[in-house]
Amino acid sequence: xxxxxxxxxxxxxxxxxxxxxxxxxxxxxxxxxxxxxxxxxxxxxxxxxxxxxxxxxxxxxxxxxxxxxxxxxxxxxxxxxxxxxxxxxxxxxxxxxxxxxxxxxxxxxxxxxxxxxxxxxxxxxxxxxxxxxxxxxxxxxxxxxxxxxxxxxxxxxxxxxxxxxxxxxxxxxxxxxxxxxxxxxxxxxxxxxxxxxxxxxxxxxxxxxxxxxxxxxxxxxxxxxxxxxxxxxxxxxxxxxxxxxxxxxxxxxxxxxxxxxxxxxxxxxxxxxxxxxxxxxxxxxxxxxxxxxxxxxxxxxxxxxxxxxxxxxxxxxxxxxxxxxxxxxxxxxxxxxxxxxxxxxxxxxxxxxxxxxxxxxxxxxxxxxxxxxxxxxxxxxxxxxxxxxxxxxx
Ligand code: FEO
Numbered sequence: 001x002x003x004x005x006x007x008x009x010x011x012x013x014x015x016x017x018x019x020x021x022x023x024x025x026x027x028x029x030x031x032x033x034x035x036x037x038x039x040x041x042x043x044x045x046x047x048x049x050x051x052x053x054x055x056x057x058x059x060x061x062x063x064x065x066x067x068x069x070x071x072x073x074x075x076x077x078x079x080x081x082x083x084x085x086x087x088x089x090x091x092x093x094x095x096x097x098x099x100x101x102x103x104x105x106x107x108x109x110x111x112x113x114x115x116x117x118x119x120x121x122x123x124x125x126x127x128x129x130x131x132x133x134x135x136x137x138x139x140x141x142x143x144x145x146x147x148x149x150x151x152x153x154x155x156x157x158x159x160x161x162x163x164x165x166x167x168x169x170x171x172x173x174x175x176x177x178x179x180x181x182x183x184x185x186x187x188x189x190x191x192x193x194x195x196x197x198x199x200x201x202x203x204x205x206x207x208x209x210x211x212x213x214x215x216x217x218x219x220x221x222x223x224x225x226x227x228x229x230x231x232x233x234x235x236x237x238x239x240x241x242x243x244x245x246x247x248x249x250x251x252x253x254x255x256x257x258x259x260x261x262x263x264x265x266x267x268x269x270x271x272x273x274x275x276x277x278x279x280x281x282x283x284x285x286x287x288x289x290x291x292x293x294x295x296x297x298x299x300x301x302x303x304x305x306x307x308x309x310x311x312x313x314x315x316x317x318x319x320x321x322x323x324x325x326x327x328x329x330x331x332x333x334x335x336x337x338x339x340x341x342x343x344x345x346x347x348x349x350x351x352x353x354x355x356x357x358x359x360x361x362x363x364x365x366x367x368x369x370x371x372x373x374x375x376x377x378x379x380x381x382x383x384x385x386x387x388x389x390x391x392x393x394x
Pocket of ligand 1: 077079080081082144163220
């Protein structure tokens with residue numbers, strides 16, 4: 001996209017990546033993404049806030065072709081999707097200095113080979129004058145790296161939070177126009193990137209209450225002209241209270257586990273729980289991550305493979321453990337042929353989840369009446385546990 005004016009002194013000069021389908025060689029991007037970079041012109045100094053992914057350096061440089069002088073590049077975060085074009089920008093503007101936190105300086109030197117003399121480090125709360133405009137920097141570590149900071153443009157009441165509040169969404173509109181679409185994309189982003197740092201983000205959200213914010217300009221996805229939309233969503237996502245949701249990632253090889261999951265889903269629904277089941281034979285793990293943001297209970301469904309759980313379920317357990325959602329309960333259902341260590345092995349994969357393990361239901365071969373009765377008991381236990389937490393079950 002060409003440069004677009006947001007305000008007289010602020011323009012968007014980054015790149016939309018419509019075709020990217022995977023981030024970190026792991027995270028699905030069904031809707032592409034964008035690497036937002038913003039140019040702010042003060043009466044005395046001109047500054048670029050973040051750059052773009054190295055693959056889109058040409059777009060950024062093209063968008064800067066009429067910018068004769070650049071004084072500063074603000075690097076909120078070291079990850080290359082925002083910092084990757086810094087060397088090219090410094091080559092074009094040799095007098096420009098990279099402004100970042102002390103921790104980011106080390107990372108940018110290591111990752112990009114930026115030379116020591118190019119940096120200006122700023123402390124938490126420090127300001128930088130552009131003449132008629134003032135940038136205030138707030139260190140906000142662990143959204144999602146340790147060096148991260150955000151910038152507040154005081155006179156315009158604009159917040160530039162980099163990854164914080166971002167969404168992987170490629171669109172031609174600069175702003176949020178379809179709230180439902182952006183909500184899901186931002187929640188997916190939060191689930192995959194930020195959820196493990198929920199408690200840090202709670203503190204950062206509290207701190208942001210001290211700022212009057214008219215607009216949030218993240219480094220992925222659309223700009224928020226209504227900050228309360230994303231601030232309220234984040235407050236809900238980082239809260240310690242789960243919802244009355246059971247998430248069931250499962251896989252079935254010959255139909256037994258599928259039959260058990262199907263029975264359990266109905267039994268839970270009859271008792272008023274909301275259930276999301278994900279067949280991991282072919283699923284978008286981002287959808288699973290989104291459901292984990294709110295879920296109170298996870299039930300892993302797996303057949304025995306060489307005694308242990310199916311590797312795809314082991315992956316789901318490992319992923320949930322890494323994302324550290326606010327789950328309170330966990331259980332396991334599945335089937336085996338001649339022997340298994342499903343429960344021990346899966347329980348060993350989720351040490352980060354501070355969950356109560358509810359009695360698993362593992363059957364030999366195809367499930368029978370007694371197994372379905374055990375699944376009913378599990379559904380009853382989950383519903384009771386949810387009710388005890390004040391979550392709404394009938
Ligand atoms: Fe969008 Fe952590 O980089």
